[in-house]
Amino acid sequence: xxxxxxxxxAQYRGSHATLSHEQALPIDLALIHEKGVIPxxxxxxxxRFGMAPIYTSFEEIYLTIQHLKEIYxxxxxxxxxxxxxxxx
Numbered sequence: 001x002x003x004x005x006x007x008x009x010a011q012y013r014g015s016h017a018t019l020s021h022e023q024a025l026p027i028d029l030a031l032i033h034e035k036g037v038i039p040x041x042x043x044x045x046x047x048r049f050g051m052a053p054i055y056t057s058f059e060e061i062y063l064t065i066q067h068l069k070e071i072y073x074x075x076x077x078x079x080x081x082x083x084x085x086x087x088x
Contacts, residue, residue: 026080035067
């Protein structure tokens with residue numbers, strides 16, 4: 001259900017990766033509240049993950065992907081479907 005939305009060409013992508021999913025907001029909130037990962041939600045259904053090599057390690061990127069997989073496959077995000085973010 002996830003789509004990679006960032007440009008494939010590095011010169012157009014910048015230092016973030018964007019995924020889209022119809023449940024992006026609840027997934028975003030679950031990442032924040034359950035795993036301490038802070039993506040950037042963009043309406044209507046985008047999750048942006050910033051990665052700057054000066055302070056983001058490969059291990060942190062790997063763990064974020066694992067957290068995203070867990071939140072989605074277990075349905076953990078479903079408890080956030082009716083919640084609204086205080087800041088987006």
